[in-house]
Amino acid sequence: MEITVMHDFALKIIQEAGERIRQSFSEKLEIETKANANDLVTNIDRETELFFIEQIKSYDPSFKILGEEGMGEPLDSLEGVVWIIDPIDGTMNFIRQHCNFAISVGIYVNGIGKLGYIYDVMRNDLYYAIQGQGAYLNERKLEHLRPLPLHEAIIGVNATWATPNRYIEHEKMIDLVHFVRGTRSYGSATLEIAAVACGRMDAYMSMRLSPWDIAGGAVIASEVGAIVSNLKNEAVNLEKQDTFIIANPEIHKTIIEQYINLK
Numbered sequence: 001m002e003i004t005v006m007h008d009f010a011l012k013i014i015q016e017a018g019e020r021i022r023q024s025f026s027e028k029l030e031i032e033t034k035a036n037a038n039d040l041v042t043n044i045d046r047e048t049e050l051f052f053i054e055q056i057k058s059y060d061p062s063f064k065i066l067g068e069e070g071m072g073e074p075l076d077s078l079e080g081v082v083w084i085i086d087p088i089d090g091t092m093n094f095i096r097q098h099c100n101f102a103i104s105v106g107i108y109v110n111g112i113g114k115l116g117y118i119y120d121v122m123r124n125d126l127y128y129a130i131q132g133q134g135a136y137l138n139e140r141k142l143e144h145l146r147p148l149p150l151h152e153a154i155i156g157v158n159a160t161w162a163t164p165n166r167y168i169e170h171e172k173m174i175d176l177v178h179f180v181r182g183t184r185s186y187g188s189a190t191l192e193i194a195a196v197a198c199g200r201m202d203a204y205m206s207m208r209l210s211p212w213d214i215a216g217g218a219v220i221a222s223e224v225g226a227i228v229s230n231l232k233n234e235a236v237n238l239e240k241q242d243t244f245i246i247a248n249p250e251i252h253k254t255i256i257e258q259y260i261n262l263k
């Protein structure tokens with residue numbers, strides 16, 4: 001399968017899915033909880049995932065699909081062409097803010113990231129990358145990240161990191177928060193990853209992300225020279241949940257080695 005043909009198809013269905021989500025604001029939203037009271041899902045998350053599955057399967061039934069809402073078939077391996085989809089990343093923002101959420105799609109062939117997309121639906125901003133051909137924000141090619149010292153960095157980190165928690169020594173995190181230029185927290189992992197890829201932010205980390213939070217962004221990251229790994233500096237594994245960091249190459253190792261000591 002020609003990668004540019006698949007890219008054209010992916011672009012078409014991502015934009016169509018975005019349009020359907022925008023239209024959905026005129027309908028009543030059905031909200032349910034999943035693992036806990038703050039873990040929300042809506043009928044639109046599910047309908048969007050189903051839309052992707054129907055479109056992709058009618059395009060090529062051999063393509064495999066891994067989606068957050070589990071509407072595809074279970075994935076046994078990353079062999080073949082695998083679409084990894086978060087139909088709405090930032091569901092809480094989708095519900096409460098009607099913005100700051102994204103559709104994320106990563107297309108992998110035998111485990112290698114070929115195409116990556118993060119679509120900021122309400123801003124109509126599409127971040128995407130084709131392996132070996134660079135990354136883009138809409139028509140603009142994204143530049144390779146320039147090195148910067150940690151004290152000039154803006155890092156994406158959730159406020160709970162600087163409070164006592166069971167994962168890290170939070171005192172070190174307080175040191176980091178004081179040392180860097182600033183912190184941000186957007187509530188959508190994929191938009192935070194996109195922000196690092198285009199240099200608006202210099203690192204983003206999470207205690208627990210899933211393959212669909214990372215798959216699209218990892219392809220974009222590698223085209224701009226951002227480093228992605230788990231918080232033990234091991235390669236990202238798209239078959240399980242794990243800790244996560246994306247950072248400017250200049251500060252990636254320092255953050256992990258000097259500030260994060262996983263308990």
Ligand code: IPD
Pocket residue numbers: 068086088089090091092186187188189190206208209213
């Ligand atoms: C969540 C968001 C959130 C991040 C969570 C994710 P969802 O994704 O990206 O910012 O902190 O870890 O699970 O559930 O809205 O797709």
Ligand code: CA
Pocket residue numbers: 040041068091
């Ligand atoms: Ca979710």
Ligand code: CA
Pocket residue numbers: 045068086087088089090091
């Ligand atoms: Ca989601």
Ligand code: CA
Pocket residue numbers: 086088089090189212213
């Ligand atoms: Ca998500």
